[in-house]
Amino acid sequence: MDACSAIRYENDHSLSLHGQASMNSSLPVDSYASAATLPTAHDQRRMHVLAAARTCFARSGFHGASMQQICAEAQMSPGALYRYYPSKEAIIEAIAEEERIDAAACVAALHGEGSLVDRITAVGMEYLRQTLDPDTGGLMVEIWSESIRNTALGQRFHEIEAEVRRAFHAALLRAQEDGEIDPGIDIDVVLTVLFAIGDGLVMRLQIEDDADIETIEPYLRRVIKGLLGAP
Amino acid sequence: MDACSAIRYENDHSLSLHGQASMNSSLPVDSYASAATLPTAHDQRRMHVLAAARTCFARSGFHGASMQQICAEAQMSPGALYRYYPSKEAIIEAIAEEERIDAAACVAALHGEGSLVDRITAVGMEYLRQTLDPDTGGLMVEIWSESIRNTALGQRFHEIEAEVRRAFHAALLRAQEDGEIDPGIDIDVVLTVLFAIGDGLVMRLQIEDDADIETIEPYLRRVIKGLLGAP
Numbered sequence: 001m002d003a004c005s006a007i008r009y010e011n012d013h014s015l016s017l018h019g020q021a022s023m024n025s026s027l028p029v030d031s032y033a034s035a036a037t038l039p040t041a042h043d044q045r046r047m048h049v050l051a052a053a054r055t056c057f058a059r060s061g062f063h064g065a066s067m068q069q070i071c072a073e074a075q076m077s078p079g080a081l082y083r084y085y086p087s088k089e090a091i092i093e094a095i096a097e098e099e100r101i102d103a104a105a106c107v108a109a110l111h112g113e114g115s116l117v118d119r120i121t122a123v124g125m126e127y128l129r130q131t132l133d134p135d136t137g138g139l140m141v142e143i144w145s146e147s148i149r150n151t152a153l154g155q156r157f158h159e160i161e162a163e164v165r166r167a168f169h170a171a172l173l174r175a176q177e178d179g180e181i182d183p184g185i186d187i188d189v190v191l192t193v194l195f196a197i198g199d200g201l202v203m204r205l206q207i208e209d210d211a212d213i214e215t216i217e218p219y220l221r222r223v224i225k226g227l228l229g230a231p
Numbered sequence: 232m233d234a235c236s237a238i239r240y241e242n243d244h245s246l247s248l249h250g251q252a253s254m255n256s257s258l259p260v261d262s263y264a265s266a267a268t269l270p271t272a273h274d275q276r277r278m279h280v281l282a283a284a285r286t287c288f289a290r291s292g293f294h295g296a297s298m299q300q301i302c303a304e305a306q307m308s309p310g311a312l313y314r315y316y317p318s319k320e321a322i323i324e325a326i327a328e329e330e331r332i333d334a335a336a337c338v339a340a341l342h343g344e345g346s347l348v349d350r351i352t353a354v355g356m357e358y359l360r361q362t363l364d365p366d367t368g369g370l371m372v373e374i375w376s377e378s379i380r381n382t383a384l385g386q387r388f389h390e391i392e393a394e395v396r397r398a399f400h401a402a403l404l405r406a407q408e409d410g411e412i413d414p415g416i417d418i419d420v421v422l423t424v425l426f427a428i429g430d431g432l433v434m435r436l437q438i439e440d441d442a443d444i445e446t447i448e449p450y451l452r453r454v455i456k457g458l459l460g461a462p
Contacts, residue, residue, distance in 0.1 A: 134379075137379070138379065138380075141372070141375065141376055141379060144372065144434055144438065145372055145376075147438045148365075148368070148369060148372060148434070148437040148438055149369075158438070185450075186446065189442075189446045189447060189450055190450060192435055192439060192442055192447070193432070193447060193450045193451070193454065195431075195435060196428065196431035196432040196434070196435035196436075197427065197428050197431050197454070198431065199430075199431040199434055199435060200426075200427035200428050200429065200430040200431020200432070200434070201424070201427040201431070203375055203379070203427070203430055203431070203434070204423055204426060204427035204430060205427075206379040207375065207378045207379055207389070208423055211420075211423055215417065215420045216420060216423070216424060219416075219420055219421060219424045219458060220424070222457045222458055222460070223424065223428070223454050223457050223458050224457075225457055226453045226454050226455075226456055226457020226458065227450060227453055227454050227457070229453070
């Protein structure tokens, strides 16, 4: 999963980010999103199904969760659910498509105002806030598990992350050229460490569910600053 | 899983660390380990079973893996295997006991020579080297998954980690008192971030299996230095 893919989750409910993503990025988005109109009842039902599916996948894994479980979680009959998604594979593909939209939002946030350390810290904190709920965090652990086992599903999510990583790479390279960060750092290694910190914090905040996420911000900033060699 | 529990894995094969752990820590160790003698054939067979079990748990999870699968992986008959461990629960308990020994080794390493940043970096790098193989890394993901779902098994491993965390807390407090690190940092939050970095790197190195682990050391040091506010 990309390093701030969960930013969409909250916006998914307020429906603001699909339009934003389509404005700020050249990444393809859902056909209904680019219209930037209010969602239809059909869109709302589809999002309801995806939310139920995420809950089931987080609980039982992509392989363990069944269409029956997703129906029960969504409180829909199989007939009703199949009108939106004909198979579990179609649901997973829709979740992957959401990830692509998240990736675009992440890239957009990285290109905002302020120092690179500030921007990466802000993207990171937003990522942590949005992955704090057990469904989202649990789903990410499942995606990592697929990535580690290098399944077709894992590769699908890995490609999405690669897009975010390319954007981070470009931002760091520019900051090196501008003298904003240490010109001697190996950007590839730094990104491996940076994405590891993101993954690790998401997981750790799931385990230590009494931790106050906002207390982390100054320490995340220190870590990023140290890693990038920013003054 | 504690932040350097995998240190044992390599030593498990060379059989050096059991004795070391019993010398350097007051944590209980296996009865055969404290004798610091060469392993008997029975010990070797038992370790062979545990290695096979780790492979199966990493592949299929603690719940998904069966005694039949462990027998097949160990190339032993059920009758032979049951002589060492009467149940899957007994195998898991033996793995947890190994984790306790790892925790002791981790605590011992933290109390070595050099600056705190150097010691934590060294412990961290050793942890990463030892978790690099897919069995160990995969098992850790399974343990995190149990911890997130807060199962009895997850709690068992969480207690072991808590012991390592207490040792880290004491080391950081002492370094604060000695003026070695920033006296203003909140040790609890710093440890949450530090353990997150460890978890995240273990997972990331499983996903990016072409990454050269040794290139990470200088960046891990920068991150720890920034986090602790060390000069």
